[in-house]
Amino acid sequence: MPIYEYECLKCGGKFEVRQAMGETGSGLSCPKCHAPNPKRLVSSFFRSGSSEDDVMGASCPTCSSGVCGLPPML
Ligand SMILES: [Zn+2]
Numbered sequence: 001m002p003i004y005e006y007e008c009l010k011c012g013g014k015f016e017v018r019q020a021m022g023e024t025g026s027g028l029s030c031p032k033c034h035a036p037n038p039k040r041l042v043s044s045f046f047r048s049g050s051s052e053d054d055v056m057g058a059s060c061p062t063c064s065s066g067v068c069g070l071p072p073m074l
Contacts, residue, residue, distance in 0.1 A: 010035035 008030035
C-alpha cells in the first residue's frame with residue numbers, strides 16, 4: 001500500500017498517510033493543527049515510476065536491485 005505525503009496549508013507541516021490506491025484523502029486533517037484538506041505532494045512512490053507490484057516487492061527505488069545500500073522507501 002503506497003504512502004502519500006501531505007503538506008498542511010495552514011502550518012506547513014508535512015505528514016505521511018498510508019492509503020489504498022484510489023483513495024483521495026478527503027477527510028484528512030493535519031496531525032499538528034488539525035486544519036482540514038492538506039495538499040497531497042508527489043510521493044516517492046510516483047517519482048520512482050514503479051508499479052504497485054514493484055513496491056510490494058520492496059525493491060530499491062534508486063537502483064531497482066537493492067544493491068546500493070539504501071533502505072527501500074516504503
Ligand atoms: Zn497544520
